[in-house]
Amino acid sequence: MLCFEISVNGKLVCRAGVGAHGVLSAILSWAQTSPEICQARGREWTPSEPHLHIGGLVNEEHLRWLEGQFEVKRGDEVTVKVIEADTVDEPVEREDAANPAIARRNRYELYKTYKAEFEVEGVLLPEDEIDSEVAKFLRRELYEQLKRELEG
Secondary structure, eight states, rough: OOEEEEEEEEEEEEEOOOSSSSSSEEEEOOOOOHHHHHHHTTTTOOOOOOOOEEEETTTTEEEEESSSSSEETOOEEEEEEEEOOOOOOOOSEEHHHHHHHHHHHHHHHHHHHHHHHEEEEEEEEGGGGGOOOHHHHHHHHHHHHHHHHHHH
């Protein structure tokens, strides 16, 4: 089967694979909010490090091979080697993708994220006061939809 062999600084972190059919992903991401935005939202600013996510989807089940937010630091070397192998590491987490309770929990987490972005003390911010022009409209629409669904 096709597998991803993931190493950080030359040390093998995991070997992931989903078999003959499914989805397999290796995502290295980084995001940093500006100190001004944190201050405006009443939050403490902290520097951010990149995170590595190795995941998959097979038979309506989400898989993760790394615990929580797997941090990498500046200067780290992350290697994704695409290999053919008969065995892979057991995922550290499995979630039923079709479970309505899990889907609702995920939407609620997204809602809370957008609530923090779009509301101050329960009042919806005017659109021109929301940071990040990129995808502003879509996030706002999703927020409104989630708010209706989760708050009634």
